[in-house]
Amino acid sequence: MVKQTIQIFGRIKPTKKTTAVYSVDNEEQTGASLEFVVPRDLADGFVNNKRECYKFRFQKVFDQAVKQEEIFQNIAKPVADSVLAGYNGTIFAYGQTGSGKTFTITGGAEHYSDRGIIPRTLSYLYECFSQDSSMIYTTHISYLEIYNEMGYDLLDSRHEASRLEDLPRVTIMEDPDQNIHLRNLSLQQSANEEEALNLLFLGDTNRMIAETPMNQASTRSHCIFTVHLCRREPGSATLRRSKLHLVDLAGSDRVSKTGLNGQLLTEAKYINLSLHFLEQVIIALSEKNRSHIPYRNSMLTSVLRDSLGGNCRTTMIATMAVDKRNLDESISTCRFAQRVALIKNEAILNEELDPALLIARLKREIQLLKEELAMVTGEQRDDKLTVEEIQKLEELVKAFLDDPDPGMTLSLGPDMRKLQYCFSLLKMMILDKQSGGNKRNDGQESPAATKREEVTQDSHHSAAQVTKLKEMLTQRDNEISILVKMLKKEKKRAQDAAAQLAKITSGQSLTSQSASSLSTVPLLREGSTDTVSSNHGGRAMQYMKRGPQLSMGKQEAFETFMRDHEDYLTIEDNKNLLKQRAAEARRLGEQLNEARNRINELKKELEMRRRQRAAHGVLGNYTESEKEVDSVEENLCKNIEQEKKAYKSTIVRLKALRTEIEHLQLLLERAKVKLQRDFHKWWSQEASSAQESDSESTARCHTGSQGGTLQPSSPSTPGFGAPGLSSTVRDYPASQNPNPGCSTSFIQDLRSFSPKSIPPLPADRVARFVPGWESD
Numbered sequence: 001m002v003k004q005t006i007q008i009f010g011r012i013k014p015t016k017k018t019t020a021v022y023s024v025d026n027e028e029q030t031g032a033s034l035e036f037v038v039p040r041d042l043a044d045g046f047v048n049n050k051r052e053c054y055k056f057r058f059q060k061v062f063d064q065a066v067k068q069e070e071i072f073q074n075i076a077k078p079v080a081d082s083v084l085a086g087y088n089g090t091i092f093a094y095g096q097t098g099s100g101k102t103f104t105i106t107g108g109a110e111h112y113s114d115r116g117i118i119p120r121t122l123s124y125l126y127e128c129f130s131q132d133s134s135m136i137y138t139t140h141i142s143y144l145e146i147y148n149e150m151g152y153d154l155l156d157s158r159h160e161a162s163r164l165e166d167l168p169r170v171t172i173m174e175d176p177d178q179n180i181h182l183r184n185l186s187l188q189q190s191a192n193e194e195e196a197l198n199l200l201f202l203g204d205t206n207r208m209i210a211e212t213p214m215n216q217a218s219t220r221s222h223c224i225f226t227v228h229l230c231r232r233e234p235g236s237a238t239l240r241r242s243k244l245h246l247v248d249l250a251g252s253d254r255v256s257k258t259g260l261n262g263q264l265l266t267e268a269k270y271i272n273l274s275l276h277f278l279e280q281v282i283i284a285l286s287e288k289n290r291s292h293i294p295y296r297n298s299m300l301t302s303v304l305r306d307s308l309g310g311n312c313r314t315t316m317i318a319t320m321a322v323d324k325r326n327l328d329e330s331i332s333t334c335r336f337a338q339r340v341a342l343i344k345n346e347a348i349l350n351e352e353l354d355p356a357l358l359i360a361r362l363k364r365e366i367q368l369l370k371e372e373l374a375m376v377t378g379e380q381r382d383d384k385l386t387v388e389e390i391q392k393l394e395e396l397v398k399a400f401l402d403d404p405d406p407g408m409t410l411s412l413g414p415d416m417r418k419l420q421y422c423f424s425l426l427k428m429m430i431l432d433k434q435s436g437g438n439k440r441n442d443g444q445e446s447p448a449a450t451k452r453e454e455v456t457q458d459s460h461h462s463a464a465q466v467t468k469l470k471e472m473l474t475q476r477d478n479e480i481s482i483l484v485k486m487l488k489k490e491k492k493r494a495q496d497a498a499a500q501l502a503k504i505t506s507g508q509s510l511t512s513q514s515a516s517s518l519s520t521v522p523l524l525r526e527g528s529t530d531t532v533s534s535n536h537g538g539r540a541m542q543y544m545k546r547g548p549q550l551s552m553g554k555q556e557a558f559e560t561f562m563r564d565h566e567d568y569l570t571i572e573d574n575k576n577l578l579k580q581r582a583a584e585a586r587r588l589g590e591q592l593n594e595a596r597n598r599i600n601e602l603k604k605e606l607e608m609r610r611r612q613r614a615a616h617g618v619l620g621n622y623t624e625s626e627k628e629v630d631s632v633e634e635n636l637c638k639n640i641e642q643e644k645k646a647y648k649s650t651i652v653r654l655k656a657l658r659t660e661i662e663h664l665q666l667l668l669e670r671a672k673v674k675l676q677r678d679f680h681k682w683w684s685q686e687a688s689s690a691q692e693s694d695s696e697s698t699a700r701c702h703t704g705s706q707g708g709t710l711q712p713s714s715p716s717t718p719g720f721g722a723p724g725l726s727s728t729v730r731d732y733p734a735s736q737n738p739n740p741g742c743s744t745s746f747i748q749d750l751r752s753f754s755p756k757s758i759p760p761l762p763a764d765r766v767a768r769f770v771p772g773w774e775s776d
């Protein structure tokens, strides 16, 4: 049992403005400290009358420049190691919106080096599995999203979510032992890193697609990515099961922000209700002598029950943005972390007996008991003893009686027929010897009578034993039927999971065979053969493929939108990087082939040389020194070794490249999904604003105010970043639109206009998505 308080770490998000006054001291012996100095007179127009300096303790504080790899090494690796050893582990990120929780837990969507704790931990775990051949590891993954006290299964493979409600609802069940079970949360088996990353990707994509403006996925919801690990030694009946929860909590923002009403650095209410309940649990746990911990108040605390004050090794990462605007939230985050640091957890080794092996063991025991029972009850076998068997028995009895050794035994095996025959034989012998009745003259019982008495006592004893054995048998039978039921259930679940996984991964194949097909990653072209889609996150991608068919005009509009999108440059960068990496992978593949050929050649040469030498040896043509060392052979061996070394290092590099390529593909896939989603949002917004402006123009026509300057509609949604396209659609004179507001035929409508009838149109912009259209 490992008793430990929850470890707390701080991470500070890089900021452009360095207005906040804070200092980090990681050198202290008792851990690290983070100190904020709040100016008495903030420039924001209110005065801080309270303390000026706030100091908080952490295990370690990671300042702005710290990279993802360092975070993994310091925070996630030790937890992953104890999960590998059989203990439960949890890492959760807590902090205000935009402070870097998702970046820390999942990673950034732009660069390979931005991979967060989840992908790095998965890589690490699978690497450890491959290095430890003495154990068999099985991994399952689940991904749960909690929004508004409702749980949703992000790994659902039957539904293609377009809204959060489309995902299967996960509910909480509690058994009589107060263990929490999550109904409807799928557990997907993942045999390797690639499968696990695909599941992460599927979940993240479902999360992104299901995001609504009211539920800005990561801001308002909690996500729990769980790796379920089972480890067993081959042939052993005991196994270790452990769970690793990687938790991205909702933004911890409070209702009352600094400056709004002059309240500075006071605790305000959470926006998110379940974080409020989480805080209540943390307060209760950090106070001594509290008997009731209100876990049941929310789904989040129920699910994380073991992680908070239970059987788990837990680590918290407090993420902070330290610019002046966010100072109070950062201080709140630190205060929360200080309370969390008081909670003690007791992680225990989760060892149990494997039900299948237990059944086999019990069956063996039952067989033995049955044999014993048959012996005791004297259960008859139908067949009679053969003449040979009788002869053998008589010889055995004779030898037994003739042997003067009192320790001599008569071994007959568990066969009642033989036993009975021997006894009757002995009885006859005794009776033959004793002439006369049972009673002797001296009035004492004859030996035969004594024997009979003993036999009666024995039979009573046997009856008691039989009853006992029968009871044991019934007990074992019950146990077996329970275990068989459990096994059947497990088997069914495993089959379901395998079927679901097969569905997800159908059409996917390992990158090893596709290194050569990675040279191009066509983005967002319908009907195109999309290498990425077919290789990764297939199920999530089906959503995209099943999406509404784009008309030609809409397709072109989409391309323009894409070029103006904020992520366009990153996508292009990643595409180029992917091309480079794929080219490098191809080059390395060729190098590998060449090296393999060279090694084979060298081996052949070596073989030949050895044969020649052997032949020479036979003929006795070798000088003494030639017999001892052959420099040619030595050189050949050296060369082979060198080639092998180079071969191995190329393989290592190729493996790393493969992981990077897969990650880049996932990043591109994610960007693609985001782009399409943004486009559809933007498109419907533009369509409705065009409809509105059309009605206004029509109204103006009717009141005689025709031909005025064009009125821009409401600004496009910030972040969608397609200003050019946006203004084109806005500038469109809706009064002349034959089919206003119809989103699907919007661009075709644009095509059907005569350019000459639209004097003020910005022709260059229209031409961007109406090919062949030229202004006079």
Ligand SMILES: Nc1ncnc2c1ncn2[C@@H]1O[C@H](COP(=O)(O)OP(=O)(O)OP(=O)(O)O)[C@@H](O)[C@H]1O
Pocket (backbone or CB within 6 Å): 012, 013, 014, 095, 096, 097, 098, 099, 100, 101, 102, 103, 104, 108, 109, 217, 218, 219, 220, 249, 250, 251, 252, 319
């Ligand atoms: N350490 C970091 N280095 C570089 N960029 C970062 C870092 N931390 C966060 N960011 C960037 O800041 C932005 C917000 O981060 P992120 O989405 O992780 O915040 P969050 O705390 O998860 O917010 P929310 O509560 O809305 O989910 C992202 O664009 C992310 O890439």
